Amino acid sequence: MSWLRRVTARFPTVVLARRNLSRASARTTLAVVAIVIGVVAIGTIGAGGEAFKQDQMEAYEGFGGTATVSPVYYQNDDGDIVGGISDKDVSRMRQVTSGATVHPVIQRWDTVVRTSSGETSPSAQVKGLAALGTFYEAQSGSIPDSWRQQVVVGSRFADNNDVETGDQLTVTINGSFERTFRVAAVLEPQGFADQLQADRSVFLPFDRLSQLEDSESEYGSVIVRVDPQTASIDEAAESLETEFNTRRRTIAVSEVQEQRERFGQTFEMINQFLIGVGSISLLVAAVTIANTMLMTAIEREREIGVMRAVGYPKRAVVSLLLAEATILGLVGAAIGVPLALGIGMGLNQFLVGDPLAFTAAGLRYVGLGALFGVLTSLFAGVYPAWKSANKRPVEALE
Amino acid sequence: MTWETSDSEGAKPTETARGDRPGDAAGGGDLILRGEDVTKEYQTGTQTVRALKGIDFGIAPSDFVAIVGPSGSGKSTLLNLLGLLDVPTDGAVSLRGQDVSTFSDADRTRKRKRAIGFVFQSFYLIPTLTALENVEMPRMLDKTPVKTRERAKTLLRRVGLGDRLDHYPDELSGGQKQRVAIARSLINDPALLLADEPTGNLDRDTGDEILALFDELRAEEDVAIVTVTHDAYVAEEADRVVNLVDGVIEDAGETAADGGHGA
Numbered sequence: 001m002s003w004l005r006r007v008t009a010r011f012p013t014v015v016l017a018r019r020n021l022s023r024a025s026a027r028t029t030l031a032v033v034a035i036v037i038g039v040v041a042i043g044t045i046g047a048g049g050e051a052f053k054q055d056q057m058e059a060y061e062g063f064g065g066t067a068t069v070s071p072v073y074y075q076n077d078d079g080d081i082v083g084g085i086s087d088k089d090v091s092r093m094r095q096v097t098s099g100a101t102v103h104p105v106i107q108r109w110d111t112v113v114r115t116s117s118g119e120t121s122p123s124a125q126v127k128g129l130a131a132l133g134t135f136y137e138a139q140s141g142s143i144p145d146s147w148r149q150q151v152v153v154g155s156r157f158a159d160n161n162d163v164e165t166g167d168q169l170t171v172t173i174n175g176s177f178e179r180t181f182r183v184a185a186v187l188e189p190q191g192f193a194d195q196l197q198a199d200r201s202v203f204l205p206f207d208r209l210s211q212l213e214d215s216e217s218e219y220g221s222v223i224v225r226v227d228p229q230t231a232s233i234d235e236a237a238e239s240l241e242t243e244f245n246t247r248r249r250t251i252a253v254s255e256v257q258e259q260r261e262r263f264g265q266t267f268e269m270i271n272q273f274l275i276g277v278g279s280i281s282l283l284v285a286a287v288t289i290a291n292t293m294l295m296t297a298i299e300r301e302r303e304i305g306v307m308r309a310v311g312y313p314k315r316a317v318v319s320l321l322l323a324e325a326t327i328l329g330l331v332g333a334a335i336g337v338p339l340a341l342g343i344g345m346g347l348n349q350f351l352v353g354d355p356l357a358f359t360a361a362g363l364r365y366v367g368l369g370a371l372f373g374v375l376t377s378l379f380a381g382v383y384p385a386w387k388s389a390n391k392r393p394v395e396a397l398e
Numbered sequence: 399m400t401w402e403t404s405d406s407e408g409a410k411p412t413e414t415a416r417g418d419r420p421g422d423a424a425g426g427g428d429l430i431l432r433g434e435d436v437t438k439e440y441q442t443g444t445q446t447v448r449a450l451k452g453i454d455f456g457i458a459p460s461d462f463v464a465i466v467g468p469s470g471s472g473k474s475t476l477l478n479l480l481g482l483l484d485v486p487t488d489g490a491v492s493l494r495g496q497d498v499s500t501f502s503d504a505d506r507t508r509k510r511k512r513a514i515g516f517v518f519q520s521f522y523l524i525p526t527l528t529a530l531e532n533v534e535m536p537r538m539l540d541k542t543p544v545k546t547r548e549r550a551k552t553l554l555r556r557v558g559l560g561d562r563l564d565h566y567p568d569e570l571s572g573g574q575k576q577r578v579a580i581a582r583s584l585i586n587d588p589a590l591l592l593a594d595e596p597t598g599n600l601d602r603d604t605g606d607e608i609l610a611l612f613d614e615l616r617a618e619e620d621v622a623i624v625t626v627t628h629d630a631y632v633a634e635e636a637d638r639v640v641n642l643v644d645g646v647i648e649d650a651g652e653t654a655a656d657g658g659h660g661a
Contacts, residue, residue: 009543016538019526306522309483310536311511311586313504394483397518 013316017323024296028328031285031292035332036339038282039373043340045278046365047358048347049271054359055351057264059194062135063256065228067237068195069093070221070252083250085219093222096243097236100226105129105196106209107220113202114170121161125201126171128209129223136198141165141185147205150184156199158186171204177212193263195223195256224253233257275365282372285332286380293325293384304388305396317389325381329374336373340366430494430513430589430622431457431480437488438475449475451645452489457590461622462612464636472645473626474594480624481592482510511536515583515621519595521575523567523582529554529574530563533581546585553581557611573604580611584621591615593625597632609635 008015021028073083085104093102106128113124129135132152133143143152151169163169165183172178181204190198224240226233237253244251297304304317344362345355438450449472457463457480465473478484479491482498485506491498493509501509523532531538533550540546554563557577567575576596583591591612597605609632615621625632633639641648 006543010541012538012543016527023526302520302522303524306516306518307535308507309481309510309516310582311507312536312539313507316539392483394478397483397522 013319013323014327016320017327020296020300020320021324021327024299027292027295031289031328032332032335034285034288035282035329035373035377036336038279038285038376039333039336039369040340040343041278041281042275042369042372043336043366044343044347045274046271046368047340047344047362048351049267049274050359050362050365051344051347051351051357053264053267053271054357054362056191056193056267057260058188058352059190059192060256060260060263062137063195063223063260065231065233065257066195066223066225067233067240067253067255068221068223069240070254071219072249072252074248085222085251089244089251090219090222092243093224093240096239097224097226099231100224100233100236101131103130103223103225104219105221105223106206108173108209110174112172114172115161115163116168116170117162119161121157123160123200124157125197126173126204126209127196127201127220128204128206129196130206132203134225135196135223136187136190138185139188141183143185143187147184148208149181150205151181152185152187152203153183154187154197154199154201155189157202158183169202171202173212179208193259196221279372282376285373286376289325289328289377289380290384292328293321293381294387296324297321297384297388301388301391301396305391305393308389308393309397314389318385321385321388322378322381325377325385326374329377332377333370333373337366337370340369429456429458431455431491432495433479433486433489433491435489436479436486436491438472438479438484439487449645450479450486453645453647455640457622457624459589459620459622460616461624461638462616462636463622463624463638463640464633465624465626465640465642466628466633467640467642467648471642473642476642477592477594477624477626480590481514481516482506511586513589515580515586515588515591517576517579517583517591517593517596519598521567521572521579521599523575523578525567528564528566529559529570529578532567532578533585535582536585549585550581553584554578557581571604572600573607576600576604576608577611580608584615584619587619589620589622591621591623593623595627596625597627597629602631605629605632 069085071084073081076082090102090104094100108126111124111126112120112122113126114120133145136143138152139155141152144150151171153163153169157163163183163186165186167183168180169183170178170180187198224233224236226236233255237255240251240253307317308314341358344358344366348357349355433453433455435452435454436450437448437452440447440449453476465476467473475484479486482491482493482501485491485499493513498506498509524535527535530547530550533553534546537546537549551560551563554560557580559574559577559581562570562574562578567578570578576599580591580596593612596608600608612623613635616623625636627633
């Protein structure tokens with residue numbers, strides 16, 4: 001007796017089940033296809049959603065332990081809009097958040113950016129931020145530490161205007177300041193969750209902007225950063241709130257980690273909803289499997305009657321039919337998982353730029369799809385199996 | 399061996415019939431199966447059909463009994479009761495002295511497996527299993543694959559199919575299929591073989607081969623055979639012919655020259 005037979009003889013139910021499935025191959029194939037579709041739907045939506053989330057979350061990468069501070073504006077008694085963050089405010093921030101680095105961000109709205117070919121880009125946001133390199137990474141070129149003659153541009157700005165590292169850009173501000181800069185670096189794409197919308201920005205040297213004569217030393221926002229190892233951003237945020245918002249709310253402090261979590265949660269919810277929709281395909285698969293198994297049970301009524309007659313207990317008949325249903329699920333999952341992973345790799349390549357950039361959560365969804373596929377099949381087999389086993393052998397044989 | 403219609407057709411209350419039988423278990427000790435005042439009723443819609451109207455029977459080792467009768471006479475019902483596939487409405491059927499009505503469904507399944515083999519008119523082989531695997535089928539769940547395989551091979555050689563072990567049912571002739579089915583029925587060394595029209599789908603020569611095989615089994619292994627048949631020549635071969643008409647036994651006579659094995 002061969003070793004193979006020794007092994008298979010240990011699991012006679014599985015052997016019988018597999019043989020039975022091979023009998024109606026078209027039906028079996030269709031049932032498997034239904035499961036494959038379900039597994040692929042859940043796995044792909046899950047893994048793809050995770051890839052998309054990961055892509056968007058990259059924007060938070062440089063912002064660990066940071067909070068953004070933005071001004072709150074009011075209308076005063078004279079009807080003027082007042083508020084904003086001044087140099088003095090920035091100094092106060094530095095004082096109350098000892099140990100934190102405070103990076104004011106200058107944003108100018110009265111700018112024109114012209115490329116060397118003469119095209120102007122009205123949507124470009126001109127900003128100034130010191131220590132830019134600690135927040136972002138460059139996809140080409142490198143972000144200089146201190147700079148006066150160069151600019152760094154966001155990925156979307158670069159794409160839209162055909163700008164590459166080394167190109168010249170001319171920036172005009174308020175009609176008076178005009179200067180040509182060399183592009184030192186193009187930043188990596190950040191996605192819509194980015195704090196500063198760096199994708200659409202042109203970063204000028206901070207000192208250039210702050211030293212403009214018309215500058216009223218007003219900042220669009222301030223980034224406060226602590227070293228998460230030694231200090232807490234919560235404390236820094238609290239100090240800022242106490243200092244600036246006790247009498248009247250003059251600044252809004254938002255911790256990036258919180259934003260990130262909120263964003264992640266929202267995304268998780270959308271993803272789960274989509275997976276829920278995808279699961280409907282497994283429900284359809286369950287109906288298909290139940291139907292397949294019922295047909296099998298009816299077709300083999302006599303045969304099962306004989307098995308009962310020659311001494312197979314009900315339990316054995318139930319096991320046999322459940323084994324058949326489960327095999328359908330296992331085969332469906334075995335085909336569905338590689339398919340889902342393949343499609344997931346495509347999505348990863350497209351969204352994150354690395355086909356193997358699966359997250360644990362993404363892989364978990366693929367696993368979940370496979371598990372649901374098998375469980376669905378098993379569950380769908382219960383009623384046909386029960387019905388079949390409880391048929392009295394006499395009735396089955398007549 | 400007795401086959402009689404009960405005097406009081408089903409009038410006897412069940413409890414009496416089952417109640418005082420302690421002595422019978424010992425008395426019928428060498429009987430494989432014994433039935434007393436066996437009545438079977440079916441509910442079809444609002445009507446109650448009495449398929450068996452109080453019959454007595456006993457089957458001893460190596461008996462060969464043929465049950466004949468027109469269709470609807472209760473033959474299949476009787477065979478089902480003999481095969482522990484069903485329980486009587488009234489009266490008692492006992493297997494080696496044990497009342498089958500006291501068995502649970504699982505018990506009956508277990509006893510059936512050990513004591514009774516089945517052969518059907520349409521063979522009912524499993525098409526996805528080879529001849530050898532079909533014979534093994536009743537014992538496939540027993541976790542004794544080596545022993546089972548040896549026994550199955552022996553049985554197939556015995557029925558003359560030693561060279562057809564790995565053939566699938568659709569590669570076998572009708573007679574060969576029935577021989578596989580007989581080998582299957584013998585895998586658990588049953589004391590009783592129930593054959594429902596075993597020659598019904600076979601030509602005369604093949605049918606003769608099957609009957610010869612039955613004779614061998616009785617002679618060599620003391621297997622009792624009860625068959626339901628329409629074929630007169632099968633009935634002729636039997637020790638005893640039970641003529642069932644309308645749920646009662648019309649006349650029970652010994653046909654074969656070798657006489658009955660009295661019970």
